[in-house]
Structures are given as C-alpha cells and as structure tokens.
Amino acid sequence: MKKIHFIINPVAGKGNNSLSYKHLKSFFNKEQYQIVIKQSTHKKHAVTLTQDSVNEQADVIVACGGDGTINEVASCIVGSNIILGIIPLGSGNGLASNLKIPKNINKALNLIKAQNTLLIDSGVINERYFFSNCGIGFDAQVIKNYESYKHHTLKSYIKAYFKTIFQKKELVDFEIEINDTILQVKPFMIFTSNSNELGYKISLTPQASLQDGILDIVIVSKIGKIKTLLVSILMLFKKHTLLKEVKQYESNKLVIHKNNKASIETQIDGEFYLLQNSQASISILNKSLRVIS
Numbered sequence: 001m002k003k004i005h006f007i008i009n010p011v012a013g014k015g016n017n018s019l020s021y022k023h024l025k026s027f028f029n030k031e032q033y034q035i036v037i038k039q040s041t042h043k044k045h046a047v048t049l050t051q052d053s054v055n056e057q058a059d060v061i062v063a064c065g066g067d068g069t070i071n072e073v074a075s076c077i078v079g080s081n082i083i084l085g086i087i088p089l090g091s092g093n094g095l096a097s098n099l100k101i102p103k104n105i106n107k108a109l110n111l112i113k114a115q116n117t118l119l120i121d122s123g124v125i126n127e128r129y130f131f132s133n134c135g136i137g138f139d140a141q142v143i144k145n146y147e148s149y150k151h152h153t154l155k156s157y158i159k160a161y162f163k164t165i166f167q168k169k170e171l172v173d174f175e176i177e178i179n180d181t182i183l184q185v186k187p188f189m190i191f192t193s194n195s196n197e198l199g200y201k202i203s204l205t206p207q208a209s210l211q212d213g214i215l216d217i218v219i220v221s222k223i224g225k226i227k228t229l230l231v232s233i234l235m236l237f238k239k240h241t242l243l244k245e246v247k248q249y250e251s252n253k254l255v256i257h258k259n260n261k262a263s264i265e266t267q268i269d270g271e272f273y274l275l276q277n278s279q280a281s282i283s284i285l286n287k288s289l290r291v292i293s
C-alpha cells in the first residue's frame with residue numbers, strides 16, 4: 001500500500017485551491033493507495049503538516065501550491081527516501097515549470113501516479129533550504145513589497161517591482177567569497193539559483209540545472225533606475241549579461257558578509273526572510289531530493 005499525502009495551500013496562486021477525496025479516488029484506487037489530504041491554514045503550516053506526514057510514514061508527499069509551499073514541504077524531506085510530488089497551484093510556479101510539471105491538475109496527478117522520479121539538488125542558505133533560488137537586494141525588496149499586497153498575482157509582482165524601483169534605499173557594502181576570490185561590492189542584487197526559472201517563464205539563470213551540483217550566481221553591482229528597467233527588459237530576452245554591471249558565476253559555495261554587521265534581508269524561494277546575522281553562507285547538496293517530474 002502506497003501512502004500519498006497531499007498538502008494543499010488554499011491561498012496559493014489565484015486562491016480557492018482544493019482537492020477532494022472523490023476526485024483523487026479516480027486516480028488512486030483504494031486497494032493500492034492510501035490517500036490523505038491536508039490543507040494549510042496559515043503561513044508555514046505546511047511545515048508542521050509535512051513533519052506529521054513524515055511521522056505517518058508517507059511514501060510520497062505532494063506539495064500543492066507554488067514555490068513557497070514546495071519549499072515548506074521539501075525542506076522536511078531533503079535527504080530522506082520520501083518522494084516529493086508537485087501540483088503547481090502557485091502564481092509563478094518556477095520550480096514546477098523547470099521540472100516541466102503541467103499546471104493542469106489532472107495531468108499533474110497522472111504524473112504522480114506514473115511516479116517517474118529525478119534526484120535534484122537543494123540549496124542551503126544558513127539554516128534554510130532553497131530549491132529554486134534565493135536573493136539579497138532588489139529581488140528581496142520586491143518580494144517584501146509583494147507580500148504586503150492582499151492579492152498575489154502577476155499584477156502584484158509588477159506593482160511591487162515598480163514600487164521597489166522608486167523606493168529610496170541606500171546600498172550597503174558587501175564582501176563576497178566565491179571560487180577563492182574575494183569581491184568587494186555595493187550590490188544592487190546577489191541572486192543565487194538552483195533552477196533555470198524564476199517563475200512566469202522569466203529567468204536570470206537560463207543555463208542552470210537542478211542536477212549539476214552547481215549554484216548559478218548573478219551579481220549586479222550598483223545601478224540606477226533606468227538601468228534597473230534596462231536589466232529587466234534584457235532579462236525578458238535572456239540578454240541581461242550584456243550589461244557590464246551584471247556578472248555571472250558558477251560555484252558550489254559562496255559566503256556573503258554584510259560590512260555594516262546588520263541582519264540581511266533575503267528572499268528564499270520567493271518568500272521574504274530576515275537572516276538574523278550579517279553573514280550568509282550559501283551551498284548546495286547535490287542530488288538530495290527525489291522529486292516526481
């Protein structure tokens with residue numbers, strides 16, 4: 001008997017997400033599968049629900065939501081034999097898109113039934129995991145503004161993006177250790193990615209692979225409003241590296257020190273998170289998460 005637990009974020013994406021036992025029964029017969037459905041009722045609730053499912057010896061835990069929900073579920077099963085399933089119900093769905101998981105629920109359920117799996121890498125930033133990407137600077141501020149809106153849609157991302165451009169924020173000096181080199185920068189953004197997609201088919205690291213044990217890093221040095229718009233437009237055509245302020249690196253580790261010793265504002269898989277110290281150590285665990293794709 002295979003135990004499949006579905007953890008649903010009802011507010012991800014357009015919201016009102018649900019799955020019924022009746023619907024799931026048409027995919028998973030009761031002779032072969034034991035199905036459990038759980039719904040998160042608040043932020044980070046998927047973590048406790050997943051921890052319970054781990055204790056209940058689930059074989060497959062399906063994150064039904066966006067990158068934030070996947071992060072909460074996957075963080076509990078990295079390095080275990082439990083398989084991650086994904087039903088992309090989020091707004092951006094960056095990781096699901098990289099894994100070519102269809103947004104159509106029935107097609108995604110068929111994939112879960114077929115259970116072809118892939119071992120993917122997991123990123124680590126201090127005490128937290130990430131599976132898509134994490135960032136410091138502009139992207140973290142966009143996410144902070146985005147989370148302040150009631151509705152989480154592409155329109156809210158665009159609103160948050162313009163709000164961030166026009167927000168006055170002093171850039172701070174950072175020291176970044178990467179590939180035995182120390183960079184002294186006043187960065188506009190330090191973006192580290194495991195996946196080749198941010199969401200909505202947009203990418204800063206189109207060459208990234210989920211399985212290569214390598215982090216794809218984009219460091220953008222200080223730029224003004226016009227260049228911010230230019231980077232964004234070039235990014236839509238995957239040409240952002242044409243700007244001299246945009247530098248790309250590949251490494252399995254980087255250490256970031258904030259010179260003013262203050263805590264570091266980050267985004268981790270599209271969720272705002274405050275690192276409580278002035279240093280961020282980012283690394284990768286090669287092929288540490290088994291996921292259905």
Ligand SMILES: Nc1ncnc2c1ncn2[C@@H]1O[C@H](COP(=O)(O)OP(=O)(O)OP(=O)(O)O)[C@@H](O)[C@H]1O
Nearest residue numbers: 012013041043044065066067068069090091092093
């Ligand atoms: N019942 C709930 N009420 C409020 N927030 C919730 C609830 N359940 C989960 N959350 C939170 O919703 C947030 C957003 O989830 P998620 O990232 O999956 O969706 P999304 O932002 O629409 O998608 P994406 O990240 O792909 O753009 C997460 O921080 C999660 O903790």
